[in-house]
Amino acid sequence: MSIIDSLSEWSGKFFSFLVVAATLIVTFDVVLRYAFDAPTKWGLEVTIFLCGITYVMAGAYAHLFDAHVRVDALYMRWTPRVKAIVDLATAPLFFLVCGVLVWEGSKWTAESIIGADTSGSIWDPIVWPIRLLIPLGCLLLFLQGLAKFIRDFGIARRARGSS
Numbered sequence: 633m634s635i636i637d638s639l640s641e642w643s644g645k646f647f648s649f650l651v652v653a654a655t656l657i658v659t660f661d662v663v664l665r666y667a668f669d670a671p672t673k674w675g676l677e678v679t680i681f682l683c684g685i686t687y688v689m690a691g692a693y694a695h696l697f698d699a700h701v702r703v704d705a706l707y708m709r710w711t712p713r714v715k716a717i718v719d720l721a722t723a724p725l726f727f728l729v730c731g732v733l734v735w736e737g738s739k740w741t742a743e744s745i746i747g748a749d750t751s752g753s754i755w756d757p758i759v760w761p762i763r764l765l766i767p768l769g770c771l772l773l774f775l776q777g778l779a780k781f782i783r784d785f786g787i788a789r790r791a792r793g794s795s
Contacts, residue, residue, distance in 0.1 A: 644693020737767035
C-alpha cells in the first residue's frame with residue numbers, strides 16, 4: 633500500500649506543475665493577442681490539454697488525501713469505523729466506475745492510435761497521448777481506492793469498543 637500511496641503522491645505533485653505551465657501559456661498568449669494582435673495557434677489547445685491532464689492525473693492524489701468532494705453533513709459526525717463501513721459499502725460502485733473508465737478510455741486511446749486522430753483544430757495535434765492519460769489516471773485512482781479499501785476493511789474489523 634505504501635508503494636501505491638507514494639505513486640499517487642508523486643504523480644499528483646508532478647502533474648500539478650502543469651497548472652503553472654498552463655498559466656504561463658495563457659499569459660503568453662494574452663500578451664501576444666492584445667499587445668501584438670498575433671495570438672498563437674496552439675495556446676488555447678495546449679492549455680486545455682494541460683488542465684485536463686492535471687484533472688485526470690490528480691484523482692489518485694486527491695483520493696489519497698481524502699480531498700474529493702462529498703456531502704459531509706452526516707459523514708463528518710461519524711466515527712472512523714462507521715465511515716470505513718460506509719466507504720466499504722460504496723466501494724463496489726467506485727471500482728465499477730474506475731474499471732469502466734479504464735476500459736473505455738483504453739478503447740478510445742487504441743482507436744485514436746489506429747485512426748491517427750488529431751484534434752481537428754488549426755494546430756491539429758495528434759490526440760492519443762492525451763487520451764492515454766485517461767485510462768492511466770483512472771488506473772492510478774483504482775489502485776489508490778484499493779489501498780483505501782484495505783485500510784477501511786482493517787478499521788471496520790476492529791471491535792466496536794475501540795472505534
